[in-house]
Amino acid sequence: MNILGEKLNHREIWKKLKFGDSLIESDVKVLRTGISELDELFSNGVKPGKLIEWGLPQGRNGRIFPVLFLRKEIPLTIWIYADLGLDIYAPAWAAHGVDLGRIFFLKCDDPVKKLKPLFLDDTFKIIIIDSPKKLSRGDISFISVQARANKQIIFLIRNYFLSPRIGNPFAHIRVNCSQNYKGIYSVNFIKGKNLKKILLTDSRIFNE
Amino acid sequence: MNKKSIVKVIDLKTLSRDETLPCFGAFYCEIESVGKNIFSLTPWVMQWTENIWLFNLSPCRNFWAIQKEKKKKGLYELFEQILDISFEKEYLSVFANHPWQCIFFLDYLLEKKAKGVFSLNTLLNRRIYESLPWDHWFNPLVILSDHLNYLKVKGFRESQFRSKQAQLKRFIKRMDLWGPFDLSQADVASIKRRFSGWLGEVWAWTFNGFLEGEKQTLNLFNSEDNQVNLGSFPWIPFQIDDPPRVIRHLEYPVNRWDVVESLLIEDFSKLCAVNSWTEREQVSSIIWGITLYNLKSLKVELNFRNPYSLHSDTRNNFKTALYQAYYAYMELMDKLRARETDLDLPEEIPFVGWEIEINECLYIPPQITELISTENSKLNYEDILDLQNKIPLPIESYVIVPDFFPDLSFRSGEAGNTGEYDFSLNQWIEASSNRPFFYYKNPLPITCPLELKRRFLERTSNDWWESENLKDITKDYFLLEDREGNFIWVFRDNSGAWYKHGIYS
Numbered sequence: 061m062n063i064l065g066e067k068l069n070h071r072e073i074w075k076k077l078k079f080g081d082s083l084i085e086s087d088v089k090v091l092r093t094g095i096s097e098l099d100e101l102f103s104n105g106v107k108p109g110k111l112i113e114w115g116l117p118q119g120r121n122g123r124i125f126p127v128l129f130l131r132k133e134i135p136l137t138i139w140i141y142a143d144l145g146l147d148i149y150a151p152a153w154a155a156h157g158v159d160l161g162r163i164f165f166l167k168c169d170d171p172v173k174k175l176k177p178l179f180l181d182d183t184f185k186i187i188i189i190d191s192p193k194k195l196s197r198g199d200i201s202f203i204s205v206q207a208r209a210n211k212q213i214i215f216l217i218r219n220y221f222l223s224p225r226i227g228n229p230f231a232h233i234r235v236n237c238s239q240n241y242k243g244i245y246s247v248n249f250i251k252g253k254n255l256k257k258i259l260l261t262d263s264r265i266f267n268e
Numbered sequence: 269m270n271k272k273s274i275v276k277v278i279d280l281k282t283l284s285r286d287e288t289l290p291c292f293g294a295f296y297c298e299i300e301s302v303g304k305n306i307f308s309l310t311p312w313v314m315q316w317t318e319n320i321w322l323f324n325l326s327p328c329r330n331f332w333a334i335q336k337e338k339k340k341k342g343l344y345e346l347f348e349q350i351l352d353i354s355f356e357k358e359y360l361s362v363f364a365n366h367p368w369q370c371i372f373f374l375d376y377l378l379e380k381k382a383k384g385v386f387s388l389n390t391l392l393n394r395r396i397y398e399s400l401p402w403d404h405w406f407n408p409l410v411i412l413s414d415h416l417n418y419l420k421v422k423g424f425r426e427s428q429f430r431s432k433q434a435q436l437k438r439f440i441k442r443m444d445l446w447g448p449f450d451l452s453q454a455d456v457a458s459i460k461r462r463f464s465g466w467l468g469e470v471w472a473w474t475f476n477g478f479l480e481g482e483k484q485t486l487n488l489f490n491s492e493d494n495q496v497n498l499g500s501f502p503w504i505p506f507q508i509d510d511p512p513r514v515i516r517h518l519e520y521p522v523n524r525w526d527v528v529e530s531l532l533i534e535d536f537s538k539l540c541a542v543n544s545w546t547e548r549e550q551v552s553s554i555i556w557g558i559t560l561y562n563l564k565s566l567k568v569e570l571n572f573r574n575p576y577s578l579h580s581d582t583r584n585n586f587k588t589a590l591y592q593a594y595y596a597y598m599e600l601m602d603k604l605r606a607r608e609t610d611l612d613l614p615e616e617i618p619f620v621g622w623e624i625e626i627n628e629c630l631y632i633p634p635q636i637t638e639l640i641s642t643e644n645s646k647l648n649y650e651d652i653l654d655l656q657n658k659i660p661l662p663i664e665s666y667v668i669v670p671d672f673f674p675d676l677s678f679r680s681g682e683a684g685n686t687g688e689y690d691f692s693l694n695q696w697i698e699a700s701s702n703r704p705f706f707y708y709k710n711p712l713p714i715t716c717p718l719e720l721k722r723r724f725l726e727r728t729s730n731d732w733w734e735s736e737n738l739k740d741i742t743k744d745y746f747l748l749e750d751r752e753g754n755f756i757w758v759f760r761d762n763s764g765a766w767y768k769h770g771i772y773s
Contacts, residue, residue: 116773118754118771118773119750119752119753119754119755119756119771119772119773120753120754120755120772120773121704121755121772121773122773123705123773127705136651136652138663141706145708146706146707146708146770146771146773147706147707147708147709148664148666148705148706149674149678149700149703149704149705149706149707149770150666150667150668150678151668151674151677151678151696151697151699151700151703152700152701152703152704152705153666153705154668154697154700155697155698155699155700155701155703156701160665160666160667160668160681164652164663164664164665165663165664165665165666166659166661166662166663166664167661167664168661174659174660174661175659175661177591177655177658177659178655178659181651181655181658183651183652183654183655184655239755239772241721241749241753266701
């Protein structure tokens with residue numbers, strides 16, 4: 061049952077997942093960063109219906125990586141961030157190439173419980189959930205099913221490094237990112253087709 | 269000079285580079301009988317006098333911003349067309365960021381027999397406003413007094429208010445002052461002390477956003493900031509008599525949401541069928557008056573952040589309205605569970621009946637429908653407005669402002685509006701490339717971090733010629749690595765104090 065007591069039509073959803081629906085055209089292009097070695101590790105881009113889990117502790121400048129995917133022309137995107145005492149500093153997003161007319165923000169600690177209509181609706185084709193204080197496995201399962209049904213891309217950002225010992229069966233790719241003081245960025249994939257760690261410099265990332 | 273520049277020079281109403289949506293408006297028109305047309309710009313209207321009305325545009329900010337983008341019209345051009353069509357008569361309208369400023373300026377324009385739409389956001393009108401004589405400031409105080417009396421405001425006495433006005437007039441005559449701005453150095457506290465609290469309040473409203481160095485920090489379209497800005501202004505909402513209403517008496521008490529929901533769907537359908545309103549009216553608030561099992565009545569308000577068409581939602585079984593009703597229901601259940609009376613009744617006291625009434629509406633007259641665009645653009649921002657109505661939290665959107673000072677380089681915006689400037693904003697955007705994605709609105713003081721690794725980023729300067737705050741004249745920004753290895757955005761102000769302003773997340 062969803063929030064309004066409607067029975068979810070699981071049969072319909074699984075049918076679409078199995079056989080596809082040629083009538084529904086995805087208006088979400090595959091998301092790419094434009095950095096070839098990075099896109100290759102993301103299987104040449106993030107496709108609609110995928111859930112990517114990011115391990116990006118605060119203060120390590122790791123969020124530059126999900127933002128890299130939002131630099132080119134994007135469909136309507138929403139970034140849901142937890143209340144950690146911080147607010148959005150919009151000019152920095154624009155400076156990194158994000159179109160402020162296409163990205164919206166929402167401060168919420170419990171996104172699935174409080175913002176369920178957002179996931180049931182396909183208005184936002186890219187949804188980023190940043191450091192939610194409350195998100196159960198059931199919630200993640202719900203999000204991932206909805207993402208595939210609505211052909212959305214979900215980025216789930218955690219405020220800590222991810223461990224391979226504690227898995228997430230709903231995430232297609234799990235990756236840890238951070239920057240050190242010398243300006244070198246580390247990207248370490250712990251789940252996905254390519255389990256690899258790469259290092260990137262400032263200039264490699266920002267000169268694309 | 270290209271054609272666009274020539275048009276802007278001639279069009280005196282839009283001398284500002286950026287048509288910022290104002291929050292309030294005052295409207296004068298000799299209307300024989302008030303109809304729903306008075307709600308054609310916003311559902312929040314107040315009747316100031318027989319022929320003067322006040323508007324609060326905050327519930328429709330996103331709606332008008334999208335219409336402006338879709339129709340590629342100037343904001344005031346759009347408002348002018350709507351008012352022309354709605355009233356078919358000569359009218360005068362002033363827009364500003366406080367209703368008192370609208371009334372003050374309107375009084376002057378009425379004397380000059382002006383017509384049309386004016387805004388205090390333009391340089392020309394601001395200069396005129398700053399040079400207005402006292403008469404136009406004193407004239408509306410009579411009406412203000414009537415409204416304060418009507419509301420029986422605590423601490424207000426009409427006789428004292430009149431005598432203090434006379435005292436102020438004698439002072440003005442003695443000092444030979446032309447208008448309020450000749451006394452702009454007098455702060456609100458001194459006016460309150462000398463001429464009473466209420467004249468002090470009016471004083472504050474007059475200068476709101478006009479003093480040198482003062483910048484509006486409140487988001488006037490946020491409901492809390494809107495109330496803070498209004499202050500003690502006696503806003504009396506105007507409502508049409510006999511709003512559409514449906515009453516239900518339940519055959520048996522209910523408290524389960526699934527039962528309540530199905531009954532609400534029936535009631536919303538009946539509400540749409542009521543003759544006294546049509547699909548042209550877009551709802552911004554519904555009052556749900558619930559009668560509990562103990563026969564106590566409670567009213568909950570279903571608020572829609574953007575004007576919402578209940579009639580159009582029929583085909584979706586009123587999903588949007590049901591979401592808001594569900595949130596209100598859950599909140600009510602929480603309150604009932606926490607009660608300390610009627611403890612012999614169930615924890616969730618059942619309902620025995622309710623009444624649903626349309627409280628506030630935006631009315632779109634038939635002739636305006638062609639002005640309101642319904643074309644599907646590539647990015648459908650109206651879907652966002654609709655989604656906004658379904659969730660209990662506000663969706664944030666931002667636009668860049670051409671200012672190098674970090675705190676002033678952006679503002680919250682409306683869906684789809686990236687700000688209209690005739691020039692590229694690249695240099696202001698590039699200036700933020702070293703700044704973090706997340707920041708503290710109020711910088712946190714920290715101890716001097718000299719022993720930690722830091723890298724100088726930039727020095728910023730505020731509009732020092734307008735500011736009396738010497739601490740903020742320059743700020744030196746650094747990227748600091750703290751003991752845990754986190755990258756922090758810090759600055760040192762003019763006095764040498766250090767502050768944490770953001771985190772490189």
